[in-house]
Amino acid sequence: MLLLTPGPVQTRPETRAAMAVDIAPWDRDFGMEYIAIRERVRDLAGGIAGVHATLPLQGAGHFMVEAALRTFVPAGGRILVPCNGAYAERIIRLAREAGRDPVPMPVPDTRGVRGDEVAAALAADPTISHVGMVYSETGSGIINDPAEVGAAVRAAGRRLIVDAVSAFGALPFDLKAQPECDAVLFTSNKCIEGLPGIGFAICPMERARERAGKAGSWCFDLGDVLLHAERSGWGSFRFTPPVQALHAFGVAMDLYVAEGGQKARLARYTENMRVLRAGAERLGLRPYLDAAHQGPIILTLHQPDSPSFTLQGFVDALKRRGVLISNFFTTKTPTIRIGCIGAVTPDDMRGAVAAMGEVLAEMGVAPRVAA
Numbered sequence: 385m386l387l388l389t390p391g392p393v394q395t396r397p398e399t400r401a402a403m404a405v406d407i408a409p410w411d412r413d414f415g416m417e418y419i420a421i422r423e424r425v426r427d428l429a430g431g432i433a434g435v436h437a438t439l440p441l442q443g444a445g446h447f448m449v450e451a452a453l454r455t456f457v458p459a460g461g462r463i464l465v466p467c468n469g470a471y472a473e474r475i476i477r478l479a480r481e482a483g484r485d486p487v488p489m490p491v492p493d494t495r496g497v498r499g500d501e502v503a504a505a506l507a508a509d510p511t512i513s514h515v516g517m518v519y520s521e522t523g524s525g526i527i528n529d530p531a532e533v534g535a536a537v538r539a540a541g542r543r544l545i546v547d548a549v550s551a552f553g554a555l556p557f558d559l560k561a562q563p564e565c566d567a568v569l570f571t572s573n574k575c576i577e578g579l580p581g582i583g584f585a586i587c588p589m590e591r592a593r594e595r596a597g598k599a600g601s602w603c604f605d606l607g608d609v610l611l612h613a614e615r616s617g618w619g620s621f622r623f624t625p626p627v628q629a630l631h632a633f634g635v636a637m638d639l640y641v642a643e644g645g646q647k648a649r650l651a652r653y654t655e656n657m658r659v660l661r662a663g664a665e666r667l668g669l670r671p672y673l674d675a676a677h678q679g680p681i682i683l684t685l686h687q688p689d690s691p692s693f694t695l696q697g698f699v700d701a702l703k704r705r706g707v708l709i710s711n712f713f714t715t716k717t718p719t720i721r722i723g724c725i726g727a728v729t730p731d732d733m734r735g736a737v738a739a740m741g742e743v744l745a746e747m748g749v750a751p752r753v754a755a
């Protein structure tokens with residue numbers, strides 16, 4: 385089965401095979417492995433040894449976002465959230481339920497937010513301490529640029545939290561060039577192509593240290609994750625970790641480096657997207673985003689305006705041909721979402737386009753444009 389979902393993604397056989405072992409998390413050899421993972425992740429984020437630290441948590445990406453909000457935004461504090469998709473809405477909900485005060489900033493869901501828009505919103509409201517942004521908005525496929533938004537946040541003397549869950553490892557990020565950033569967040573199972581189970585925050589250590597104990601939650605306190613590492617060692621855990629997923633993540637990182645790192649991964653995903661988008665257009669499917677605003681992570685297509693089309697029918701028929709895509713959408717109008725990330729190639733995308741063409745014909749959905 386070819387997984388074209390934007391997380392969990394298709395993984396390499398070597399990565400999956402690494403899961404099939406028993407490991408004691410407190411074993412010294414595994415501790416060394418875990419320390420190495422933390423250092424590699426910090427370096428990949430553009431962090432500096434002794435200044436920035438990788439602070440992992442068991443669980444999903446939402447857990448990381450909640451932990452960063454609780455740790456860095458003071459209780460009752462206000463966080464501006466540029467809102468151009470489903471994952472920004474999730475930051476808002478997580479912040480509100482954690483007792484923080486989210487300030488939604490509407491942006492069209494067909495383009496990225498601009499730095500000048502963020503600067504104006506911050507200038508208008510000095511009570512806002514933070515900006516929470518989504519790097520790659522998995523709801524539609526647009527990219528919000530953290531360097532551009534970060535420059536506005538820095539100039540205004542505020543702090544930034546970046547949900548980079550579907551971007552990290554493929555799109556560039558340089559923490560040392562963004563001193564306004566409290567946390568950049570991602571998980572094991574997106575662009576690094578590991579298995580699900582563990583999330584990562586990369587943070588300035590000084591900030592995490594001064595915020596320890598203020599999260600209103602022991603589990604979600606990234607400051608406490610740092611203090612524990614400093615007290616008990618960087619190879620130690622507070623609670624039982626998904627140790628097999630971590631071990632497999634190390635293998636996924638090896639494969640990532642062997643492929644050529646961030647630039648190579650972005651190049652492959654970009655080519656995946658080019659093949660998929662052009663193929664979908666040839667089939668008469670209309671992309672949700674203009675080419676100029678299309679990111680390389682996820683393609684969103686308008687559902688065909690045909691009485692014989694249903695999303696679940698389309699998904700089921702594709703699955704019978706060995707291609708699995710999401711059976712839901714998060715845009716305001718009905719769409720089809722197809723991921724371009726994971727251990728998949730442009731040839732896989734050509735195969736997926738051929739399968740989509742067969743399915744549309746089978747469903748009796750006429751192409752709008754001749755192939």
Ligand SMILES: *Cc1c(COP(=O)(O)O)cnc(C)c1O
Binds near residue numbers: 445446471548549550
């Ligand atoms: C996948 C994703 C998440 C996290 O999803 P989980 O299901 O909690 O792992 C968060 N933000 C973005 C932008 C994502 O794409």
